[in-house]
Amino acid sequence: MTSDETPTDATDDEGAAPTLYLVWHDPAATPEAPLDLHGDGHPLAEGLWLIRSPLTRSKLYHRIKWQLPGDAAIACAPLDDDPAGWPKFKGMESGALAWLKGR
Numbered sequence: 001m002t003s004d005e006t007p008t009d010a011t012d013d014e015g016a017a018p019t020l021y022l023v024w025h026d027p028a029a030t031p032e033a034p035l036d037l038h039g040d041g042h043p044l045a046e047g048l049w050l051i052r053s054p055l056t057r058s059k060l061y062h063r064i065k066w067q068l069p070g071d072a073a074i075a076c077a078p079l080d081d082d083p084a085g086w087p088k089f090k091g092m093e094s095g096a097l098a099w100l101k102g103r
Contacts, residue, residue: 018054020079020100021053025074027046029072037053044089045093
């Protein structure tokens with residue numbers, strides 16, 4: 001992604017197979033509106049999401065970043081979307097494992 005791209009760029013990688021991402025943002029960085037996840041998502045904890053999106057990692061990162069206050073910390077990492085590549089977790093929001101299995 002080039003530095004001159006803006007949130008209004010229309011290329012959404014339509015038709016691309018969705019990738020599973022782990023996305024975290026500082027929970028204290030409250031967006032003005034509910035986050036547009038640009039895909040199907042499930043919360044794990046405040047500010048922590050599993051998201052399946054057809055966007056590239058860079059595009060998803062920037063689209064989430066643009067919705068947060070300017071100084072908000074954020075991380076976006078692709079995961080292998082099969083049971084061997086799913087994260088292990090405990091004490092997270094209910095339904096996360098069912099969401100992963102439900103593809």
